[in-house]
Amino acid sequence: MKNRLKVLRAERDWSQGDLAERLEVSRQSVNAIETGKYDPSLPLAFRIADLFGLPIEDIFLKD
Amino acid sequence: MKNRLKVLRAERDWSQGDLAERLEVSRQSVNAIETGKYDPSLPLAFRIADLFGLPIEDIFLKD
DNA sequence: CGATAAAGTCAAGCAACATTGACAAAGTGA
DNA sequence: TCACTTTGTCAATGTTGCTTGACTTTATCG
Numbered sequence: 807m808k809n810r811l812k813v814l815r816a817e818r819d820w821s822q823g824d825l826a827e828r829l830e831v832s833r834q835s836v837n838a839i840e841t842g843k844y845d846p847s848l849p850l851a852f853r854i855a856d857l858f859g860l861p862i863e864d865i866f867l868k869d
Numbered sequence: 870m871k872n873r874l875k876v877l878r879a880e881r882d883w884s885q886g887d888l889a890e891r892l893e894v895s896r897q898s899v900n901a902i903e904t905g906k907y908d909p910s911l912p913l914a915f916r917i918a919d920l921f922g923l924p925i926e927d928i929f930l931k932d
Numbered sequence: 933c934g935a936t937a938a939a940g941t942c943a944a945g946c947a948a949c950a951t952t953g954a955c956a957a958a959g960t961g962a
Numbered sequence: 963t964c965a966c967t968t969t970g971t972c973a974a975t976g977t978t979g980c981t982t983g984a985c986t987t988t989a990t991c992g
Contacts, residue, residue, distance in 0.1 A: 807912055821968060835950055837970065844949060847978075848908045849870055852931060862925045868915060884938060898980055900940065907979060910948075 807845045808869045811836070814858050829853050870908045871932045874899070877921050892916050 815825050822840065826833040831850065839846050845866070846854065855862045878888050885903065889896040894913065902909050908929070909917065918925045 807915075822970095823968075832951055833969090834952085834971085838950085841970075845911045847949060848911055848914050848925075848929060850949090851911050851914075851925075852870075852929075855926075862911075862914075863918075866911060866915075885940095886938075895981055896939090897941085897982085901980085904940075906941095910979060913979085 808842070808867045809839065810865050810867075811840045811854070814860075814865070815840075828857055871905070871930045872902065873928050873930075874903045874917070877923075877928070878903075891920055 811825070815822070820828075822836045823833045826836045829836070829850065830853075835846075835850075838844055845851075851862050851866060855865055858865060874888070878885070883891075885899045886896045889899045892899070892913065893916075898909075901907055908914075914925050914929060918928055921928065
């Protein structure tokens with residue numbers, strides 16, 4: 807499971823901390839998801855998709 | 870997080886056990902997800918979406 | 933009614949997700 | 963160079979997802 811978080815974040819010039827705040831999760835969680843340590847839960851994936859205005863499938867990709 | 874699993878399953882006349890087998894998870898997991906005990910992981914949500922040929926957003930809905 | 937399948941549920945255990953707090957490494961800019 | 967921000971990472975801890983095994987309840991059908 808890969809994801810485009812880093813790019814989407816860069817497009818908006820957000821730090822991991824900024825994104826974490828908007829998602830209401832810890833900065834470490836954002837970092838862990840971006841660096842592929844683990845996948846987000848489904849509810850968090852929905853919050854991410856909502857925040858970026860994209861379908862989940864456009865952000866998370868099976869590797 | 871609600872889901873349309875029960876309906877999608879009924880449309881195909883599958884038992885919870887049938888669905889569990891196709892998803893390669895336990896029957897109890899399917900039951901727990903259907904009855905709202907917990908949400909599936911993101912990878913499992915993808916397998917479910919693939920199986921039914923639908924976007925994740927068409928199967929799982931924020932409540 | 934009686935048999936079988938399907939669905940629901942519980943407990944115990946393990947794996948995965950997410951947290952806080954801390955610290956080091958790398959990047960940014962005055 | 964020096965200060966500051968950002969990113970990466972670790973440990974410890976708590977919560978959630980998923981498992982097996984067992985059991986009860988509900989539906990289906992001869």
